[in-house]
Amino acid sequence: MKQVSINLTEMSGSPVNSSLPQYVQLYQYIKDEIAAGKWQDQARLPSVRKLADMLGLSTTPVEMAYQQLLAEGFILSQPRRGYFVQKLVDTPASVPNEPPPPQGRLLRRHHSYRYDFHMSKNDYSYFPLTEWKRAYNRCLQEENVSDLLFYGDPQGEEGLRYEIAKYARSMRGVSCSPEQVVIGSDAYPLLELLGRLLRPYGNDFAVEDPGYPQYPELFKQNGFNIHPISQQEDSIDQKQLRASGATIVSVSPSHQFPTGKIMPISKRLELLQWAQDCNGFIIEDDYDGEFRYYGRPIPCLQGLLPDSRVIYLGGFTQVLSPSIGIQYMILPSILLNEYHHLKHHLFLECTAPKLHQRTLERFLRDGLVERHLRRMRTMLRKKHDAVISSIRKHFGKLADISGTGAGFHLILSLQHPASEAELQALAEERGIRVHSIEYTHIRRTQDPEYKSDNREFIVGFAGIAECDIDEGIRRLADCWLQLPDTSGDSWP
Known part of the structure; x- marks a missing residue:
């Protein structure tokens, strides 16, 4: 049986010139030879002791290299016969080496501007960092750390859902119970989940035009037909909405993005009636509803009618910081059974960090957010x-x-x-x-x-x-x- 041909110069020289462990160098050399097709299928490799003698090494690094190659399928072991090259199927001619570490500073993701009028950036020098650290540390000290580090409630921590329901009622006029609150790390996983929940209710999705681009793009990727609805002087064109045949619409009525328009009460009630008439749903994006500078904040659309067909989206990206990673949606009761069914069968887990959820729960409970x-x-x-x-x-x-x-x-x-x-x-x-x-x-x-x-x-x-x-x-x-x-x- 043919035995592999080993270049002792390459193999024996590398340990001296490299900071990598000897077994890693040996593993990399053999892997590259096999991947490049230089060693014939089923060719025998030298025994561990023989190769160690050839290279002037102990048997330990050779044994470790062979075990790694064996685990990855580059070689086979046959009892009392030795190690043999394993033919690679549908692989490139060579396996790329690990890239070298980056030299110098990495490229910045965003440019820095002297005068930055970014549309959603906040002044984080006002962030209550001391109070956040204190609440965070109390969670670590007063709660079961093993529990904190394990998976939590897939819907979001129960205590935080209770506080969010209370906060949304008092700050935004939302009508809800903690059972209707679903927590996520940002809008994307929540909207992905909504795409699945709303599929049985129609394939036509209406969006504001102009509006937030994430909605049409995300729902289009999930197979929905997108219907852009023009903006009138004070809200979307509801005649156009009814003519579109859509049964789902996304709106930002309290501060439309990007125009800043406020939907008047008559148009809100008309929109709620549309949802009832077509058994459809309204996704209300209340992304910065807390921030109104003259007069009281405009109450949300969701709370105008009891048990309305409105899915409310809110969060703490603008209120506190996007890095905290906590957004939420409030589902109408008609969708709760389907949500729990989906949660069970997809083995959903909450995407928001559990420790941040517990910290925010304390923040809300102690009145620090308000x-x-x-x-x-x-x-x-x-x-x-x-x-x-x-x-x-x-x-x-x-x-x-x-x-x-x-x-x-x-x-x-x-x-x-x-x-x-x-x-x-x-x-x-x-x-x-x-x-x-x-x-x-x-x-x-x-x-x-x-x-x-x-x-x-x-x-x-x-x-x-x-x-x-x-x-x-x-x-x-x-x-x-x-x-x-x-x-x-x-x-x-």
């Missing part, structure tokens, strides 16, 4: 007013402002010959981040005939320091308003 909210509203109102004042001062009548009074952003609109992409790129070159509204539109981006000189931008104010707001807006106006008009017409 106290933090009051502080944040005061701070954000000042920034909100500062942005409006700066836009009026530096843009004058050349820009319009809309979507004010709530949330983390407003809309700046102006007539301009340059495209939104060109204006955004120019701002970024000057160290200013703003977002074009273009990506939130569905029909507009799909229509090659669409033309307009109206440029709209989402200007966030929560994450930028108050002292940088005026200078950032001044520089934005300077780079946009001084841009020459290449069409030959005078501008502005």
Whole structure:
């Protein structure tokens, strides 16, 4: 029987020149030879003792290398006969080596901007870190650590669901019990779950246009037909919604994304009636409903009628921090049996960190979230007013402002010959981040005939320091308003 041919120079030289353990080097060499097809199928390998003598090693690293190759299927062991090369089926000619460690600093995921008007970034210098640490440590000290480190309730920790139900009732007017609350790490796993829950109720899904892009993309990927519904002056076009044949719609009625519109009570009741008429469901995204700067927060749609067909989505991404990883949805009672059936058969586990859930439960129970909210509203109102004042001062009548009074952003609109992409790129070159509204539109981006000189931008104010707001807006106006008009017409 043929025996493998071993290059002793390659094998014996490597231990001296490498920091890897000897058995790893030997394993890697044999694996590469087999994967490259240099050793014939069923060829015999030297015995452990013989190869150790050939390489001047003890038998231990050779035995360890052979055992690893055996476990991975590169070689076979036959009792009292030895080790043999195992033929590889449907594998590449060579197995890539482990990549070298990165040299220098890794690339940053996001650019850093001197004047960052990010649409959803918050001012985390106000985060109650001391109180969060204290609550976190109490969980570790006062609770069973083994219990904390194991799987929890798939629906979310019972204590936190109780506190969320109480919080949602008092802060947003939600009508619910803890049994209706489902907790997740962010919107994505909750929406994925909704896609499965809502499948029996229809295949046509209506979304706001413009609106949050995650909804049409995620439900389209789950096999739903997407129907973009235009925005009217104060809400979605409900005649268009009824004509679409959709039985599910997603809306953000208390502060529409991205326009900031507030759906009036008459339109809310009309939407609830639509859901009853078609046995459909409304997904209410209340992503920043707690943040209203003048007057009381607008109550949510879900609480207007008892046991309505509304799925309410809320969370603590904006209220506290996205890194805490706790969002929630409140299911209507009609969906609870189907949810528990799905939870049981898919072996679902809660995606939100259990220790963070217990910490947030204490935070809510002790009133720390509401106290933090009051502080944040005061701070954000000042920034909100500062942005409006700066836009009026530096843009004058050349820009319009809309979507004010709530949330983390407003809309700046102006007539301009340059495209939104060109204006955004120019701002970024000057160290200013703003977002074009273009990506939130569905029909507009799909229509090659669409033309307009109206440029709209989402200007966030929560994450930028108050002292940088005026200078950032001044520089934005300077780079946009001084841009020459290449069409030959005078501008502005």
